[in-house]
Amino acid sequence: MKNPIEALNKIFDSRIRLGVMSVLIVNDSISFNELKQLLELTDGNLASHLNTLEQAQYLKVQKSFIGKKTNTTYILTELGRHAFKAHLDALEKMIKGI
Amino acid sequence: MKNPIEALNKIFDSRIRLGVMSVLIVNDSISFNELKQLLELTDGNLASHLNTLEQAQYLKVQKSFIGKKTNTTYILTELGRHAFKAHLDALEKMIKGI
DNA sequence: TGAAAGTACTTTGTTTTTCAAAGTTAAAGT
DNA sequence: ACTTTAACTTTGAAAAACAAAGTACTTTCA
Known part of the structure:
Protein backbone atom coordinates (compact mmCIF):
# COMPACT_ATOMS: atom_id res chain seq x y z
CA MET A 1 0.00 0.00 0.00
CA LYS A 2 1.28 3.44 -0.94
CA ASN A 3 1.31 6.30 1.50
CA PRO A 4 -2.34 7.21 1.77
CA ILE A 5 -1.74 10.65 3.19
CA GLU A 6 -0.27 12.21 0.07
CA ALA A 7 -3.59 12.03 -1.72
CA LEU A 8 -5.26 14.21 0.87
CA ASN A 9 -5.27 17.92 0.22
CA LYS A 10 -3.53 19.89 2.92
CA ILE A 11 -5.79 22.85 2.36
CA PHE A 12 -8.72 20.79 3.57
CA ASP A 13 -7.14 19.92 6.89
CA SER A 14 -9.02 22.80 8.41
CA ARG A 15 -12.54 22.22 9.69
CA ILE A 16 -13.43 25.74 8.75
CA ARG A 17 -12.28 25.43 5.18
CA LEU A 18 -14.05 22.09 4.93
CA GLY A 19 -17.16 23.85 6.14
CA VAL A 20 -16.86 26.62 3.58
CA MET A 21 -16.35 24.14 0.77
CA SER A 22 -19.30 22.03 1.86
CA VAL A 23 -21.55 25.02 1.94
CA LEU A 24 -20.44 26.06 -1.52
CA ILE A 25 -20.84 22.60 -2.97
CA VAL A 26 -24.48 22.66 -2.00
CA ASN A 27 -25.22 26.36 -2.48
CA ASP A 28 -24.18 28.13 -5.64
CA SER A 29 -22.98 31.13 -3.71
CA ILE A 30 -22.95 32.46 -0.21
CA SER A 31 -22.23 35.84 1.28
CA PHE A 32 -19.55 36.73 3.77
CA ASN A 33 -22.14 37.44 6.40
CA GLU A 34 -24.09 34.27 5.91
CA LEU A 35 -20.90 32.27 6.21
CA LYS A 36 -19.90 34.18 9.29
CA GLN A 37 -23.18 33.43 10.98
CA LEU A 38 -23.41 29.86 9.80
CA LEU A 39 -19.90 28.94 10.84
CA GLU A 40 -19.89 31.20 13.90
CA LEU A 41 -16.60 32.86 13.19
CA THR A 42 -15.05 36.25 13.74
CA ASP A 43 -14.59 38.43 10.67
CA GLY A 44 -10.83 38.12 10.72
CA ASN A 45 -10.77 34.40 11.07
CA LEU A 46 -13.27 33.84 8.30
CA ALA A 47 -11.55 36.33 6.03
CA SER A 48 -8.24 34.61 6.42
CA ALA A 86 -10.54 14.52 -5.24
CA HIS A 87 -9.95 15.03 -1.56
CA LEU A 88 -13.16 13.28 -0.60
CA ASP A 89 -12.42 10.43 -2.94
CA ALA A 90 -8.96 10.04 -1.46
CA LEU A 91 -10.41 10.10 2.01
CA GLU A 92 -12.94 7.46 1.15
CA LYS A 93 -10.31 5.23 -0.37
CA MET A 94 -8.09 5.67 2.62
CA ILE A 95 -10.83 4.73 5.04
CA LYS A 96 -11.90 1.74 3.05
CA GLY A 97 -8.30 0.66 2.86
CA ILE A 98 -8.21 0.50 -0.93
CA MET B 1 -28.96 24.92 9.34
CA LYS B 2 -26.88 24.65 12.50
CA ASN B 3 -23.18 25.25 12.50
CA PRO B 4 -21.86 22.19 10.71
CA ILE B 5 -18.33 22.58 11.97
CA GLU B 6 -19.01 21.75 15.58
CA ALA B 7 -19.80 18.17 14.72
CA LEU B 8 -16.36 17.64 13.25
CA ASN B 9 -13.71 16.38 15.62
CA LYS B 10 -10.77 18.72 15.93
CA ILE B 11 -8.41 15.83 16.55
CA PHE B 12 -9.06 14.61 13.04
CA ASP B 13 -8.04 17.85 11.38
CA SER B 14 -4.63 16.37 10.81
CA ARG B 15 -3.99 14.31 7.71
CA ILE B 16 -1.54 12.21 9.65
CA ARG B 17 -3.96 11.38 12.42
CA LEU B 18 -6.61 10.62 9.83
CA GLY B 19 -4.13 8.27 8.22
CA VAL B 20 -3.38 6.50 11.46
CA MET B 21 -7.05 6.07 12.25
CA SER B 22 -7.82 4.75 8.79
CA VAL B 23 -5.08 2.21 9.03
CA LEU B 24 -6.33 1.06 12.40
CA ILE B 25 -9.93 0.84 11.28
CA VAL B 26 -8.89 -1.66 8.64
CA ASN B 27 -6.09 -3.43 10.48
CA ASP B 28 -6.59 -4.67 14.01
CA SER B 29 -3.21 -3.44 15.04
CA ILE B 30 -0.11 -1.96 13.55
CA SER B 31 3.40 -1.42 14.80
CA PHE B 32 5.24 1.84 15.17
CA ASN B 33 7.61 0.90 12.43
CA GLU B 34 4.98 -0.18 9.98
CA LEU B 35 3.16 3.09 10.50
CA LYS B 36 6.35 5.04 10.11
CA GLN B 37 7.09 3.40 6.80
CA LEU B 38 3.54 3.50 5.54
CA LEU B 39 2.97 7.14 6.35
CA GLU B 40 6.55 8.20 5.60
CA LEU B 41 7.11 10.11 8.79
CA THR B 42 9.98 10.84 11.08
CA ASP B 43 9.97 9.07 14.43
CA GLY B 44 9.30 12.23 16.37
CA ASN B 45 6.46 13.40 14.21
CA LEU B 46 4.73 10.05 14.28
CA ALA B 47 5.26 9.65 18.01
CA SER B 48 3.72 13.01 18.72
CA ALA B 86 -18.98 10.07 14.29
CA HIS B 87 -16.52 12.35 12.55
CA LEU B 88 -17.02 10.67 9.22
CA ASP B 89 -20.77 10.75 9.63
CA ALA B 90 -20.65 14.45 10.44
CA LEU B 91 -18.46 15.06 7.43
CA GLU B 92 -20.81 13.19 5.17
CA LYS B 93 -23.80 15.09 6.47
CA MET B 94 -22.00 18.35 6.07
CA ILE B 95 -21.06 17.64 2.48
CA LYS B 96 -24.51 16.45 1.57
CA GLY B 97 -25.91 19.57 3.17
CA ILE B 98 -28.18 17.69 5.57
C1' DT C 1 -27.21 66.03 12.23
C1' DG C 2 -24.73 63.21 14.85
C1' DA C 3 -24.20 58.67 16.86
C1' DA C 4 -24.48 53.92 16.35
C1' DA C 5 -24.31 49.98 13.68
C1' DG C 6 -23.33 47.09 9.55
C1' DT C 7 -20.10 45.18 5.77
C1' DA C 8 -15.90 43.45 4.67
C1' DC C 9 -12.02 43.47 5.37
C1' DT C 10 -6.52 44.26 7.20
C1' DT C 11 -3.27 44.44 10.82
C1' DT C 12 -1.30 43.01 15.03
C1' DG C 13 0.06 39.95 18.31
C1' DT C 14 -0.61 35.81 20.94
C1' DT C 15 -1.33 30.95 21.24
C1' DT C 16 -1.32 26.53 19.21
C1' DT C 17 0.24 23.16 16.13
C1' DT C 18 3.43 20.94 13.31
C1' DC C 19 7.63 19.11 12.27
C1' DA C 20 12.56 17.93 11.74
C1' DA C 21 16.64 17.04 14.00
C1' DA C 22 19.12 15.57 17.64
C1' DG C 23 19.38 13.17 21.90
C1' DT C 24 18.06 9.00 24.80
C1' DT C 25 17.66 4.24 26.47
C1' DA C 26 17.90 -0.42 26.03
C1' DA C 27 18.77 -4.48 23.65
C1' DA C 28 20.92 -7.07 19.51
C1' DG C 29 23.88 -8.02 16.08
C1' DT C 30 28.98 -8.23 14.31
C1' DA D 1 33.67 -2.46 21.56
C1' DC D 2 30.98 -0.51 18.06
C1' DT D 3 27.03 -0.07 15.36
C1' DT D 4 22.31 -0.66 14.46
C1' DT D 5 17.41 -0.84 15.51
C1' DA D 6 13.19 0.39 18.08
C1' DA D 7 10.68 3.71 20.13
C1' DC D 8 10.65 7.28 21.95
C1' DT D 9 11.61 12.51 24.28
C1' DT D 10 13.35 17.02 23.94
C1' DT D 11 14.34 21.13 21.65
C1' DG D 12 13.59 24.68 18.74
C1' DA D 13 11.97 26.74 14.60
C1' DA D 14 8.34 27.63 11.34
C1' DA D 15 3.65 27.75 10.16
C1' DA D 16 -1.12 28.17 11.16
C1' DA D 17 -5.04 29.64 13.76
C1' DC D 18 -7.33 32.97 16.08
C1' DA D 19 -9.22 37.03 18.60
C1' DA D 20 -9.24 41.72 18.94
C1' DA D 21 -8.65 46.04 17.28
C1' DG D 22 -8.39 49.14 13.53
C1' DT D 23 -10.10 50.89 8.90
C1' DA D 24 -13.18 52.85 5.41
C1' DC D 25 -17.36 53.41 3.87
C1' DT D 26 -22.40 53.41 4.26
C1' DT D 27 -26.81 53.39 6.34
C1' DT D 28 -30.12 53.78 9.79
C1' DC D 29 -31.92 55.67 13.86
C1' DA D 30 -32.87 59.36 17.36
Missing part, protein backbone atom coordinates in the same frame (compact mmCIF):
# COMPACT_ATOMS: atom_id res chain seq x y z
CA HIS A 49 -9.62 31.16 5.63
CA LEU A 50 -11.46 32.55 2.63
CA ASN A 51 -8.22 34.10 1.57
CA THR A 52 -6.41 30.77 1.76
CA LEU A 53 -9.10 29.24 -0.42
CA GLU A 54 -8.96 32.14 -2.82
CA GLN A 55 -5.17 31.95 -3.08
CA ALA A 56 -5.54 28.31 -4.04
CA GLN A 57 -8.04 29.45 -6.66
CA TYR A 58 -10.69 27.25 -5.16
CA LEU A 59 -13.17 30.09 -4.94
CA LYS A 60 -14.00 33.38 -6.55
CA VAL A 61 -15.29 36.56 -5.03
CA GLN A 62 -18.15 38.56 -6.42
CA LYS A 63 -18.80 42.03 -5.17
CA SER A 64 -22.15 43.64 -5.71
CA PHE A 65 -24.75 45.77 -4.02
CA ILE A 66 -27.93 44.75 -2.37
CA GLY A 67 -29.81 47.98 -2.35
CA LYS A 68 -27.00 50.24 -1.40
CA LYS A 69 -25.17 47.88 0.87
CA THR A 70 -22.08 46.16 -0.33
CA ASN A 71 -22.45 42.45 -0.62
CA THR A 72 -19.60 40.03 -1.11
CA THR A 73 -20.41 36.55 -2.23
CA TYR A 74 -18.20 33.57 -2.80
CA ILE A 75 -18.55 30.87 -5.39
CA LEU A 76 -16.56 27.75 -6.15
CA THR A 77 -14.30 27.55 -9.13
CA GLU A 78 -14.14 24.40 -11.18
CA LEU A 79 -10.68 23.85 -9.77
CA GLY A 80 -12.10 24.08 -6.27
CA ARG A 81 -14.90 21.70 -7.03
CA HIS A 82 -12.50 19.15 -8.45
CA ALA A 83 -9.98 19.54 -5.69
CA PHE A 84 -12.64 18.99 -3.09
CA LYS A 85 -14.02 15.98 -4.88
CA HIS B 49 0.63 12.34 16.65
CA LEU B 50 0.25 8.93 18.25
CA ASN B 51 0.55 10.65 21.59
CA THR B 52 -2.26 13.06 20.71
CA LEU B 53 -4.44 10.13 19.78
CA GLU B 54 -3.49 8.26 22.92
CA GLN B 55 -4.20 11.28 25.13
CA ALA B 56 -7.67 11.38 23.63
CA GLN B 57 -7.93 7.68 24.47
CA TYR B 58 -8.58 6.85 20.86
CA LEU B 59 -5.89 4.22 20.82
CA LYS B 60 -4.04 1.90 23.10
CA VAL B 61 -0.45 0.85 23.10
CA GLN B 62 0.69 -2.72 23.44
CA LYS B 63 4.29 -3.48 24.11
CA SER B 64 5.61 -6.91 23.45
CA PHE B 65 8.59 -8.77 22.10
CA ILE B 66 9.05 -10.26 18.72
CA GLY B 67 11.81 -12.70 19.33
CA LYS B 68 13.87 -10.51 21.59
CA LYS B 69 13.15 -7.21 19.93
CA THR B 70 10.74 -4.80 21.46
CA ASN B 71 7.65 -4.25 19.43
CA THR B 72 5.09 -1.53 20.04
CA THR B 73 1.74 -1.93 18.44
CA TYR B 74 -1.24 0.34 18.45
CA ILE B 75 -4.88 -0.62 18.48
CA LEU B 76 -8.07 1.40 18.44
CA THR B 77 -10.19 1.73 21.51
CA GLU B 78 -13.95 1.59 21.25
CA LEU B 79 -13.98 5.29 22.00
CA GLY B 80 -11.63 5.89 19.11
CA ARG B 81 -13.67 3.81 16.74
CA HIS B 82 -16.83 5.65 17.66
CA ALA B 83 -15.22 9.06 17.54
CA PHE B 84 -13.87 8.37 14.08
CA LYS B 85 -17.18 7.05 12.85
Whole structure:
Protein backbone atom coordinates (compact mmCIF):
# COMPACT_ATOMS: atom_id res chain seq x y z
CA MET A 1 0.00 0.00 0.00
CA LYS A 2 1.28 3.44 -0.94
CA ASN A 3 1.31 6.30 1.50
CA PRO A 4 -2.34 7.21 1.77
CA ILE A 5 -1.74 10.65 3.19
CA GLU A 6 -0.27 12.21 0.07
CA ALA A 7 -3.59 12.03 -1.72
CA LEU A 8 -5.26 14.21 0.87
CA ASN A 9 -5.27 17.92 0.22
CA LYS A 10 -3.53 19.89 2.92
CA ILE A 11 -5.79 22.85 2.36
CA PHE A 12 -8.72 20.79 3.57
CA ASP A 13 -7.14 19.92 6.89
CA SER A 14 -9.02 22.80 8.41
CA ARG A 15 -12.54 22.22 9.69
CA ILE A 16 -13.43 25.74 8.75
CA ARG A 17 -12.28 25.43 5.18
CA LEU A 18 -14.05 22.09 4.93
CA GLY A 19 -17.16 23.85 6.14
CA VAL A 20 -16.86 26.62 3.58
CA MET A 21 -16.35 24.14 0.77
CA SER A 22 -19.30 22.03 1.86
CA VAL A 23 -21.55 25.02 1.94
CA LEU A 24 -20.44 26.06 -1.52
CA ILE A 25 -20.84 22.60 -2.97
CA VAL A 26 -24.48 22.66 -2.00
CA ASN A 27 -25.22 26.36 -2.48
CA ASP A 28 -24.18 28.13 -5.64
CA SER A 29 -22.98 31.13 -3.71
CA ILE A 30 -22.95 32.46 -0.21
CA SER A 31 -22.23 35.84 1.28
CA PHE A 32 -19.55 36.73 3.77
CA ASN A 33 -22.14 37.44 6.40
CA GLU A 34 -24.09 34.27 5.91
CA LEU A 35 -20.90 32.27 6.21
CA LYS A 36 -19.90 34.18 9.29
CA GLN A 37 -23.18 33.43 10.98
CA LEU A 38 -23.41 29.86 9.80
CA LEU A 39 -19.90 28.94 10.84
CA GLU A 40 -19.89 31.20 13.90
CA LEU A 41 -16.60 32.86 13.19
CA THR A 42 -15.05 36.25 13.74
CA ASP A 43 -14.59 38.43 10.67
CA GLY A 44 -10.83 38.12 10.72
CA ASN A 45 -10.77 34.40 11.07
CA LEU A 46 -13.27 33.84 8.30
CA ALA A 47 -11.55 36.33 6.03
CA SER A 48 -8.24 34.61 6.42
CA HIS A 49 -9.62 31.16 5.63
CA LEU A 50 -11.46 32.55 2.63
CA ASN A 51 -8.22 34.10 1.57
CA THR A 52 -6.41 30.77 1.76
CA LEU A 53 -9.10 29.24 -0.42
CA GLU A 54 -8.96 32.14 -2.82
CA GLN A 55 -5.17 31.95 -3.08
CA ALA A 56 -5.54 28.31 -4.04
CA GLN A 57 -8.04 29.45 -6.66
CA TYR A 58 -10.69 27.25 -5.16
CA LEU A 59 -13.17 30.09 -4.94
CA LYS A 60 -14.00 33.38 -6.55
CA VAL A 61 -15.29 36.56 -5.03
CA GLN A 62 -18.15 38.56 -6.42
CA LYS A 63 -18.80 42.03 -5.17
CA SER A 64 -22.15 43.64 -5.71
CA PHE A 65 -24.75 45.77 -4.02
CA ILE A 66 -27.93 44.75 -2.37
CA GLY A 67 -29.81 47.98 -2.35
CA LYS A 68 -27.00 50.24 -1.40
CA LYS A 69 -25.17 47.88 0.87
CA THR A 70 -22.08 46.16 -0.33
CA ASN A 71 -22.45 42.45 -0.62
CA THR A 72 -19.60 40.03 -1.11
CA THR A 73 -20.41 36.55 -2.23
CA TYR A 74 -18.20 33.57 -2.80
CA ILE A 75 -18.55 30.87 -5.39
CA LEU A 76 -16.56 27.75 -6.15
CA THR A 77 -14.30 27.55 -9.13
CA GLU A 78 -14.14 24.40 -11.18
CA LEU A 79 -10.68 23.85 -9.77
CA GLY A 80 -12.10 24.08 -6.27
CA ARG A 81 -14.90 21.70 -7.03
CA HIS A 82 -12.50 19.15 -8.45
CA ALA A 83 -9.98 19.54 -5.69
CA PHE A 84 -12.64 18.99 -3.09
CA LYS A 85 -14.02 15.98 -4.88
CA ALA A 86 -10.54 14.52 -5.24
CA HIS A 87 -9.95 15.03 -1.56
CA LEU A 88 -13.16 13.28 -0.60
CA ASP A 89 -12.42 10.43 -2.94
CA ALA A 90 -8.96 10.04 -1.46
CA LEU A 91 -10.41 10.10 2.01
CA GLU A 92 -12.94 7.46 1.15
CA LYS A 93 -10.31 5.23 -0.37
CA MET A 94 -8.09 5.67 2.62
CA ILE A 95 -10.83 4.73 5.04
CA LYS A 96 -11.90 1.74 3.05
CA GLY A 97 -8.30 0.66 2.86
CA ILE A 98 -8.21 0.50 -0.93
CA MET B 1 -28.96 24.92 9.34
CA LYS B 2 -26.88 24.65 12.50
CA ASN B 3 -23.18 25.25 12.50
CA PRO B 4 -21.86 22.19 10.71
CA ILE B 5 -18.33 22.58 11.97
CA GLU B 6 -19.01 21.75 15.58
CA ALA B 7 -19.80 18.17 14.72
CA LEU B 8 -16.36 17.64 13.25
CA ASN B 9 -13.71 16.38 15.62
CA LYS B 10 -10.77 18.72 15.93
CA ILE B 11 -8.41 15.83 16.55
CA PHE B 12 -9.06 14.61 13.04
CA ASP B 13 -8.04 17.85 11.38
CA SER B 14 -4.63 16.37 10.81
CA ARG B 15 -3.99 14.31 7.71
CA ILE B 16 -1.54 12.21 9.65
CA ARG B 17 -3.96 11.38 12.42
CA LEU B 18 -6.61 10.62 9.83
CA GLY B 19 -4.13 8.27 8.22
CA VAL B 20 -3.38 6.50 11.46
CA MET B 21 -7.05 6.07 12.25
CA SER B 22 -7.82 4.75 8.79
CA VAL B 23 -5.08 2.21 9.03
CA LEU B 24 -6.33 1.06 12.40
CA ILE B 25 -9.93 0.84 11.28
CA VAL B 26 -8.89 -1.66 8.64
CA ASN B 27 -6.09 -3.43 10.48
CA ASP B 28 -6.59 -4.67 14.01
CA SER B 29 -3.21 -3.44 15.04
CA ILE B 30 -0.11 -1.96 13.55
CA SER B 31 3.40 -1.42 14.80
CA PHE B 32 5.24 1.84 15.17
CA ASN B 33 7.61 0.90 12.43
CA GLU B 34 4.98 -0.18 9.98
CA LEU B 35 3.16 3.09 10.50
CA LYS B 36 6.35 5.04 10.11
CA GLN B 37 7.09 3.40 6.80
CA LEU B 38 3.54 3.50 5.54
CA LEU B 39 2.97 7.14 6.35
CA GLU B 40 6.55 8.20 5.60
CA LEU B 41 7.11 10.11 8.79
CA THR B 42 9.98 10.84 11.08
CA ASP B 43 9.97 9.07 14.43
CA GLY B 44 9.30 12.23 16.37
CA ASN B 45 6.46 13.40 14.21
CA LEU B 46 4.73 10.05 14.28
CA ALA B 47 5.26 9.65 18.01
CA SER B 48 3.72 13.01 18.72
CA HIS B 49 0.63 12.34 16.65
CA LEU B 50 0.25 8.93 18.25
CA ASN B 51 0.55 10.65 21.59
CA THR B 52 -2.26 13.06 20.71
CA LEU B 53 -4.44 10.13 19.78
CA GLU B 54 -3.49 8.26 22.92
CA GLN B 55 -4.20 11.28 25.13
CA ALA B 56 -7.67 11.38 23.63
CA GLN B 57 -7.93 7.68 24.47
CA TYR B 58 -8.58 6.85 20.86
CA LEU B 59 -5.89 4.22 20.82
CA LYS B 60 -4.04 1.90 23.10
CA VAL B 61 -0.45 0.85 23.10
CA GLN B 62 0.69 -2.72 23.44
CA LYS B 63 4.29 -3.48 24.11
CA SER B 64 5.61 -6.91 23.45
CA PHE B 65 8.59 -8.77 22.10
CA ILE B 66 9.05 -10.26 18.72
CA GLY B 67 11.81 -12.70 19.33
CA LYS B 68 13.87 -10.51 21.59
CA LYS B 69 13.15 -7.21 19.93
CA THR B 70 10.74 -4.80 21.46
CA ASN B 71 7.65 -4.25 19.43
CA THR B 72 5.09 -1.53 20.04
CA THR B 73 1.74 -1.93 18.44
CA TYR B 74 -1.24 0.34 18.45
CA ILE B 75 -4.88 -0.62 18.48
CA LEU B 76 -8.07 1.40 18.44
CA THR B 77 -10.19 1.73 21.51
CA GLU B 78 -13.95 1.59 21.25
CA LEU B 79 -13.98 5.29 22.00
CA GLY B 80 -11.63 5.89 19.11
CA ARG B 81 -13.67 3.81 16.74
CA HIS B 82 -16.83 5.65 17.66
CA ALA B 83 -15.22 9.06 17.54
CA PHE B 84 -13.87 8.37 14.08
CA LYS B 85 -17.18 7.05 12.85
CA ALA B 86 -18.98 10.07 14.29
CA HIS B 87 -16.52 12.35 12.55
CA LEU B 88 -17.02 10.67 9.22
CA ASP B 89 -20.77 10.75 9.63
CA ALA B 90 -20.65 14.45 10.44
CA LEU B 91 -18.46 15.06 7.43
CA GLU B 92 -20.81 13.19 5.17
CA LYS B 93 -23.80 15.09 6.47
CA MET B 94 -22.00 18.35 6.07
CA ILE B 95 -21.06 17.64 2.48
CA LYS B 96 -24.51 16.45 1.57
CA GLY B 97 -25.91 19.57 3.17
CA ILE B 98 -28.18 17.69 5.57
C1' DT C 1 -27.21 66.03 12.23
C1' DG C 2 -24.73 63.21 14.85
C1' DA C 3 -24.20 58.67 16.86
C1' DA C 4 -24.48 53.92 16.35
C1' DA C 5 -24.31 49.98 13.68
C1' DG C 6 -23.33 47.09 9.55
C1' DT C 7 -20.10 45.18 5.77
C1' DA C 8 -15.90 43.45 4.67
C1' DC C 9 -12.02 43.47 5.37
C1' DT C 10 -6.52 44.26 7.20
C1' DT C 11 -3.27 44.44 10.82
C1' DT C 12 -1.30 43.01 15.03
C1' DG C 13 0.06 39.95 18.31
C1' DT C 14 -0.61 35.81 20.94
C1' DT C 15 -1.33 30.95 21.24
C1' DT C 16 -1.32 26.53 19.21
C1' DT C 17 0.24 23.16 16.13
C1' DT C 18 3.43 20.94 13.31
C1' DC C 19 7.63 19.11 12.27
C1' DA C 20 12.56 17.93 11.74
C1' DA C 21 16.64 17.04 14.00
C1' DA C 22 19.12 15.57 17.64
C1' DG C 23 19.38 13.17 21.90
C1' DT C 24 18.06 9.00 24.80
C1' DT C 25 17.66 4.24 26.47
C1' DA C 26 17.90 -0.42 26.03
C1' DA C 27 18.77 -4.48 23.65
C1' DA C 28 20.92 -7.07 19.51
C1' DG C 29 23.88 -8.02 16.08
C1' DT C 30 28.98 -8.23 14.31
C1' DA D 1 33.67 -2.46 21.56
C1' DC D 2 30.98 -0.51 18.06
C1' DT D 3 27.03 -0.07 15.36
C1' DT D 4 22.31 -0.66 14.46
C1' DT D 5 17.41 -0.84 15.51
C1' DA D 6 13.19 0.39 18.08
C1' DA D 7 10.68 3.71 20.13
C1' DC D 8 10.65 7.28 21.95
C1' DT D 9 11.61 12.51 24.28
C1' DT D 10 13.35 17.02 23.94
C1' DT D 11 14.34 21.13 21.65
C1' DG D 12 13.59 24.68 18.74
C1' DA D 13 11.97 26.74 14.60
C1' DA D 14 8.34 27.63 11.34
C1' DA D 15 3.65 27.75 10.16
C1' DA D 16 -1.12 28.17 11.16
C1' DA D 17 -5.04 29.64 13.76
C1' DC D 18 -7.33 32.97 16.08
C1' DA D 19 -9.22 37.03 18.60
C1' DA D 20 -9.24 41.72 18.94
C1' DA D 21 -8.65 46.04 17.28
C1' DG D 22 -8.39 49.14 13.53
C1' DT D 23 -10.10 50.89 8.90
C1' DA D 24 -13.18 52.85 5.41
C1' DC D 25 -17.36 53.41 3.87
C1' DT D 26 -22.40 53.41 4.26
C1' DT D 27 -26.81 53.39 6.34
C1' DT D 28 -30.12 53.78 9.79
C1' DC D 29 -31.92 55.67 13.86
C1' DA D 30 -32.87 59.36 17.36
